[in-house]
Amino acid sequence: xxxxxxxxxxxxxxxxxxxxELGTVYHRSLWKDIVNEIxxxxxxxxxxxxxxxxxxxxxxxxxxxxxxxxxxxxxKFAAPSSEHFFGCDAYGRDYFTRALYGGRVSLLVGFCAMLxxxxxxxxxxxxxxxxxxxxxxxLMRFTDIFLALPSMLLMIVLNTILxxxxxxxILVLSLFSWASVARITxxxxxxxxxxxxxxxxxxxxAGSVLIAVKHILPNILGPVIVAASxxxxxxxxxxxxxxxxxxxxxxxxxxWGSMLQEAQTYxxxxxxxxxxxxxxxxxxxxxxxxxxxxxRSALEPKIVK
Amino acid sequence: MLKYCLKKVGQLAxxxxxxxxxxxxxxxxxxxxxSSMYLTxxxxxxxxxxxxxxxxxxxxxxxxxxxxxxxxxxxNFGVSLSYKTPVMPMLLKRLPSTILLMGxxxxxxxxxxxPLGLIAGYKKNTWIDNAISGFxxxxxxxxxxxxxxxxxxxxxxxxxxxxxxGMHTVGVxxxxxxxxxxxxxxxxxxxxxxASKIRYVRANTIGQLSEExxxxxxxxxxxxxxxxxxHVLKNTLLPIITIIGMNLASLxxxxxIIESVFGWPGVxxxxxxxxxxxxxxxxxxxxxxxGFILVVGNFVADILYSFADPRIKRGIxxxxxx
Numbered sequence: 067x068x069x070x071x072x073x074x075x076x077x078x079x080x081x082x083x084x085x086x087e088l089g090t091v092y093h094r095s096l097w098k099d100i101v102n103e104i105x106x107x108x109x110x111x112x113x114x115x116x117x118x119x120x121x122x123x124x125x126x127x128x129x130x131x132x133x134x135x136x137x138x139x140x141x142k143f144a145a146p147s148s149e150h151f152f153g154c155d156a157y158g159r160d161y162f163t164r165a166l167y168g169g170r171v172s173l174l175v176g177f178c179a180m181l182x183x184x185x186x187x188x189x190x191x192x193x194x195x196x197x198x199x200x201x202x203x204x205l206m207r208f209t210d211i212f213l214a215l216p217s218m219l220l221m222i223v224l225n226t227i228l229x230x231x232x233x234x235x236i237l238v239l240s241l242f243s244w245a246s247v248a249r250i251t252x253x254x255x256x257x258x259x260x261x262x263x264x265x266x267x268x269x270x271x272a273g274s275v276l277i278a279v280k281h282i283l284p285n286i287l288g289p290v291i292v293a294a295s296x297x298x299x300x301x302x303x304x305x306x307x308x309x310x311x312x313x314x315x316x317x318x319x320x321x322w323g324s325m326l327q328e329a330q331t332y333x334x335x336x337x338x339x340x341x342x343x344x345x346x347x348x349x350x351x352x353x354x355x356x357x358x359x360x361x362r363s364a365l366e367p368k369i370v371k
Numbered sequence: 372m373l374k375y376c377l378k379k380v381g382q383l384a385x386x387x388x389x390x391x392x393x394x395x396x397x398x399x400x401x402x403x404x405x406s407s408m409y410l411t412x413x414x415x416x417x418x419x420x421x422x423x424x425x426x427x428x429x430x431x432x433x434x435x436x437x438x439x440x441x442x443x444x445x446x447n448f449g450v451s452l453s454y455k456t457p458v459m460p461m462l463l464k465r466l467p468s469t470i471l472l473m474g475x476x477x478x479x480x481x482x483x484x485x486p487l488g489l490i491a492g493y494k495k496n497t498w499i500d501n502a503i504s505g506f507x508x509x510x511x512x513x514x515x516x517x518x519x520x521x522x523x524x525x526x527x528x529x530x531x532x533x534x535x536x537g538m539h540t541v542g543v544x545x546x547x548x549x550x551x552x553x554x555x556x557x558x559x560x561x562x563x564x565x566a567s568k569i570r571y572v573r574a575n576t577i578g579q580l581s582e583e584x585x586x587x588x589x590x591x592x593x594x595x596x597x598x599x600x601x602h603v604l605k606n607t608l609l610p611i612i613t614i615i616g617m618n619l620a621s622l623x624x625x626x627x628i629i630e631s632v633f634g635w636p637g638v639x640x641x642x643x644x645x646x647x648x649x650x651x652x653x654x655x656x657x658x659x660x661x662g663f664i665l666v667v668g669n670f671v672a673d674i675l676y677s678f679a680d681p682r683i684k685r686g687i688x689x690x691x692x693x
Binding site for chain 1: 382385386389390393394397508509511512513514515516517520521523524527528529535620621623624627628631632643646647649654658661662665666669
């Protein structure tokens with residue numbers, strides 16, 4: 067058999083390792099996951115755009131030429147026009163401006179209540195899940211009881227007794243909603259604290275607080291963000307119900323809920339006054355709910371679409 | 372199983388106790404001195420002292436709570452401040468119309484949401500599913516009082532078909548008349564509770580449709596309608612029991628808001644009126660009553676569910692090491 071190997075000068079040169087074509091590398095950060103998921107869902111894009119518009123509009127409310135609380139009886143029940151986009155209410159106040167200022171209150175209450183809720187919920191959840199044992203059991207019984215309380219009923223009653231106002235409202239709203247966040251974060255913490263990287267850093271001498279903040283918190287961020295988005299939705303909804311019952315934001319300041327309460331008086335003659343603020347509540351809450359569900363499918367891959 | 376029931380009973384007792392504390396604290400936290408509501412200018416110091424003693428206001432907070440709780444257990448919630456009559460009979464008199472409203476809405480929402488959920492799950496990701504899911508989303512996001520107001524605008528202000536408030540037309544007392552008055556409140560209340568049920572049934576249907584028994588039924592030549600009706604429906608209905616228990620909360624609180632929107636003469640609007648007048652005994656009794664309905668409803672739903680679905684019972688027994 068003929069030897070086909072040809073030896074030439076280059077044969078004894080050092081072989082260079084050819085760089086191999088790698089497969090796609092995923093730098094999957096939390097933020098990218100979220101953006102991709104939202105981009106792939108047109109309804110979610112609309113929800114996000116609407117939320118951005120409504121938040122900017124509420125922030126820019128002072129630019130409106132009208133004073134939301136100034137009475138102007140000449141314009142009583144003025145019809146919608148190019149001067150007054152939504153018309154005027156029973157006291158001649160520009161309804162569009164009032165809706166913007168109302169949006170400030172509603173959104174602020176929603177966001178703050180969500181922040182307080184998430185803060186209390188994650189703190190208790192991580193603490194309870196990380197410590198474990200008797201204390202965990204005790205805290206979870208406590209949480210169960212809060213979950214079982216008829217929250218709306220108690221909120222109504224609490225607001226009757228307490229002095230109505232934004233801070234009261236935010237505290238009362240978060241008092242009755244931290245429990246579910248605590249449940250979620252506790253469950254996640256329980257599974258995380260058995261993972262190798264947590265055990266490794268514990269063996270390296272990291273303290274409990276460091277582990278909780280540096281290792282556990284970033285890894286439970288997904289469920290917490292989802293809970294936060296749905297939390298804003300339910301806080302705005304509950305706030306509007308309470309204000310509608312006259313137990314939330316007090317006159318002359320307005321939130322969307324208290325605007326509806328005022329509009330109810332004139333509902334048979336001036337139905338438009340009731341339509342605008344309600345529509346704003348509906349669209350805002352809807353957007354946060356959609357966003358929450360989209361985030362859930364982006365951040366919690368366990369759930370199959 | 373017994374352990375599970377006992378645990379639930381324990382939780383029920385604690386929650387009721389908490390609600391009662393809370394309800395009692397209303398009087399204590401309320402602004403102003405309670406005794407001032409009972410005292411009048413022309414009383415002598417001695418008479419005032421007698422009234423305060425009679426009300427038990429000279430005792431400590433703990434003693435006051437105990438004596439109040441003892442009375443409350445016997446159904447005595449004191450005398451309404453504005454009507455000057457005992458609270459409980461007034462509440463009980465209004466309870467039937469609230470229960471009528473709640474019961475009808477529950478039935479309506481069940482009858483509508485189960486088929487909708489089944490269809491949405493069966494036609495997953497088609498336009499039908501999208502429409503039904505979108506409807507559920509809106510139902511979840513719309514404030515119930517706003518939907519009620521929209522109905523009033525449409526049917527009363529524009530079309531003049533339905534009456535906007537009350538339970539009867541003055542001087543008319545026929546079932547048909549009550550029915551006409553009920554349409555809008557029932558629809559409003561049902562919409563709020565439908566959303567969660569539709570989503571639940573849909574998710575469950577999707578889960579069940581991928582089970583092997585469905586494949587077997589298909590292989591036998593069963594039509595899709597029959598698979599849905601005979602096989603999937605049965606398996607999705609079980610968890611509905613729990614959902615109904617959960618819905619009870621939104622029904623009770625919903626009745627509070629919806630009754631005041633539609634002027635329905637039930638317990639909710641009565642309590643709302645009491646809140647407006649700061650009539651504390653009525654508010655306390657209402658909190659206790661609806662808290663009781665809610666907690667017991669949830670309890671019954673939990674227990675029923677574990678009986679209806681043997682898997683749950685077995686799961687509990689396994690957890691207890693049996």
